[in-house]
Amino acid sequence: MKIEELKEKVLNGGELSLDEALWLADNPDLEEVLAAAEEITRHFGKPVFNPCSIINARAGRCSENCKWCAQSGHYHTDSDVHGIIDVEEALEGARIAEKEGVVRYSLVTSGRAVNGAALEKVCDIYKTLGEKTGLKLCTSLGLLNKEELQKVWDAGVRRYHCNLETAPSYFPELCTTHTIEDKIRTIRYAKEIGYQICSGGIIGMGESRHQRVEFAFTLKSIEPDSIPINILCPIPGTPLENTPPISEEEILLTVAIFRFVNPKAELRFAGGRQRLSRETQLRAMRIGVNGAIVGDLLTTIGSKADEDRNLIREAGYEIG
Numbered sequence: 001m002k003i004e005e006l007k008e009k010v011l012n013g014g015e016l017s018l019d020e021a022l023w024l025a026d027n028p029d030l031e032e033v034l035a036a037a038e039e040i041t042r043h044f045g046k047p048v049f050n051p052c053s054i055i056n057a058r059a060g061r062c063s064e065n066c067k068w069c070a071q072s073g074h075y076h077t078d079s080d081v082h083g084i085i086d087v088e089e090a091l092e093g094a095r096i097a098e099k100e101g102v103v104r105y106s107l108v109t110s111g112r113a114v115n116g117a118a119l120e121k122v123c124d125i126y127k128t129l130g131e132k133t134g135l136k137l138c139t140s141l142g143l144l145n146k147e148e149l150q151k152v153w154d155a156g157v158r159r160y161h162c163n164l165e166t167a168p169s170y171f172p173e174l175c176t177t178h179t180i181e182d183k184i185r186t187i188r189y190a191k192e193i194g195y196q197i198c199s200g201g202i203i204g205m206g207e208s209r210h211q212r213v214e215f216a217f218t219l220k221s222i223e224p225d226s227i228p229i230n231i232l233c234p235i236p237g238t239p240l241e242n243t244p245p246i247s248e249e250e251i252l253l254t255v256a257i258f259r260f261v262n263p264k265a266e267l268r269f270a271g272g273r274q275r276l277s278r279e280t281q282l283r284a285m286r287i288g289v290n291g292a293i294v295g296d297l298l299t300t301i302g303s304k305a306d307e308d309r310n311l312i313r314e315a316g317y318e319i320g
Contacts, residue, residue: 231272
């Protein structure tokens with residue numbers, strides 16, 4: 001097996017097997033793997049970088065016990081707690097994002113799901129955003145059923161976000177109040193309605209390298225349009241607060257493997273990239289990352305839009 005052969009296989013429309021991807025992940029020639037991923041990115045991707053922005057539309061007191069999350073009600077953290085935000089706050093955030101050149105905007109909520117009166121309020125917010133901005137609208141509202149997803153669609157949202165978070169073999173170690181199968185069910189309902197899908201997860205939570213390869217193939221099975229890649233920010237008070245960070249080389253390798261396995265999807269920098277050197281961020285963008293969440297994130301500080309614009313241009317992309 002050779003890296004060049006696997007690269008050509010992908011470039012010619014083929015798909016890697018799990019064994020091939022595992023071999024690639026363990027290959028000692030990291031530079032050759034990264035260079036091959038960069039060529040795949042140039043071949044399948046457009047020279048356009050897709051920035052998006054999120055707003056924490058409901059925070060804290062979550063019933064789920066995800067070990068990485070500051071918003072879980074099972075742990076004692078300093079995370080904010082508030083109900084569904086007012087339409088004025090959501091609209092203000094959207095207008096700021098639009099002014100900064102962001103093309104997508106999403107309300108993200110804590111909790112297993114948003115339903116009842118809270119869902120009606122979220123739908124009213126999205127109707128207003130659709131009327132008063134030119135942004136493409138996304139949302140992340142948890143494990144909705146098909147009827148609830150249809151209501152959000154009717155309010156003007158066209159992309160649904162639901163992270164699988166990690167490999168199926170590792171997920172039960174991190175969360176026991178819901179399953180990956182629950183998440184995939186919601187994604188399947190969303191795809192049946194017509195939504196684009198944004199689904200990725202967090203790396204560096206104690207999973208093995210081979211489990212990150214497994215995760216890349218699990219994502220491939222749901223065919224997401226966008227794959228957010230978060231790097232764990234250990235939050236004091238959560239069970240993962242003392243998790244040692246994975247290396248920048250391991251992060252770059254993960255991006256490369258994700259690009260080999262999902263050659264046409266957007267790979268999107270999300271939480272945690274602020275700890276990476278500028279050089280590593282640039283390399284990641286050249287080998288696969290062609291989208292990012294910009295501005296502040298949910299419970300950690302994100303990036304500044306003007307800094308991101310400079311980084312995007314230096315990586316060879318236009319913003320769009």
